[in-house]
Amino acid sequence: MSNNSLLQSSIPGMKAHQGKVRDVYEFGDKLLFVATDRISAFDWVLPTGIPDKGRVLTQMSKVWFDRLDVRNHLISMDMGDLDLPDGVDVESLDGRSMVVLKTEVFPVECVVRGYLSGSGWKEYQETGRVCGIQLPSGMKESDKLAEPIFTPATKETSGHDINISFEQMCEIIPAETAKKLRDLSFQVYQSGADYAAKEGIIIADTKFEFGHLDGEIILIDEVLTPDSSRFWPVDQYEPGKSQPSFDKQFVRDHLVACGWDRNSEPPALPDDIVAKTRAKYVEAYETLAKSEFPWK
Template identity: 65%
Template sequence: MASAAFIESTLTGIPVKRGKVRDVYDFGDRLLFVATDRISAFDWILAPGIPDKGRVLTQISRFWFERFTGISNHLLSMNPSDLPLPADADLEALRGRCMVVRKTEVVPFECVVRGYLSGSGWKDYLANGAVCGIELPAGMQQSDQLPEPLFTPATKAETGHDENVSFETMRDAIGDELADRLRALSIQIYQQGSEYARQQGIILADTKFEFGLLDGEPILIDEVLTPDSSRFWPADLYQPGVAQPSLDKQFVRDWLETTTWDKNSTPPVLPDEIVMKTREKYFEAFQMLTGEACSW
């Protein structure tokens, strides 16, 4: 039986910023990332949350950070006790869902890499024959593999929806050199992750990365190649021409699309069946990618 979803953390007296999923506590030169079990879709945080989801996200990110040894990242420790926590901190609630990380100057763009024609990219292609202004061959089908991975940045929104922008817009904002480096890094990480995931039976259709600057150098931050930030498809079920079954939160989006919700009002509560099936998909992605058993 799954435990109840962990929706919000509390560390008395520590400054905190709460995102859609993570609570980020400021300890001066270090931050504590706490991945809750909140789940969002269409820019809304949904109820009731997915039990243990935050642990899955944290442990998959930990796996990739450790695997990409040649790429600098912000992870310092998986142990929140490495920080001066308040005496009343609930360490059991935090178990498996925390990362102690370096504080960086966050680059204000999502670094999106697309390897397959899906989601908003498919809609864009149907309308324009292009994805984010990048022209593609005629006659492509939904879920087709792209001729080469596409880098399609987006603005980072504190609230509301991230907005796709051109690479030229990104270069104008942060400079040619940094934009070029982030594009190359993003495609490199996607290709390395995609090759490994395919060996484990998962197609990495697309993903998004975040980077921060530390002493002027870009390093990988936040989460990496998780079911929240990526589209994961079971390779043995892959069939171009249709939408694919997923091992990510697309399952929740698909259920919401079957309801009468207008996306502008309070979203419907997720039924128990959807909650548990989503949890199973996240667990399956974790186990396939890492080869590890879930220890919670």
């Protein structure tokens, strides 16, 4: 297959603030979020993109922003709402771009876990806790928690975010604000998880980002996507092991199997891994949006 992924966006005369996946451009009190097709694994951005991955993330975030009863930063999906310079390749940005409010971002990732997996499972095995929260003994990998837990993390510019306790979060931002972010995170997670479960997807955990504008807390960035969450198929869920998922599992498995040392530049991905990964992202979108992905 030909890989027509977008690894780097470009707007003439403008410099983007670049994250692992998103390119962000400033337009006064608005921002243009462009989700590229970059994919990362083991803290490396890979040289091969996943075609339309950025469109999946953007369109899925739009589905959730429309569903969730909480203020968010989305203004529109129409780049015509911005005064774009001449020469912009609008077609390459179509479907992967959001015009959003510019907010002051809280410097903490708001993570909610409904199941014991990932770094939470690793920490539990070592200490019986997750981010300072004591859990029952004898739990297995991927077990459902009695109730979701809030496990914040620092926002690191490179490498992994660092898990912290809620008390540590209260040292970074005011305690009253931290409580509001925690409550809002639980609300959004539960609403999303309940809907997804009816459609056959378990949202095992997720991370949210929030900003504030004019004294109001606003949900920002992407929300409840395969990049910011663990999505598991309900009909294959089996505690006691890692679960099949709707994300970059094929990519991770390939990188482990091919012998890459994780300390040097990562190798390119073969076509079949790219195709399978793209299909998983598209399947997740179509399942939750209950409509066909427009960029088939």
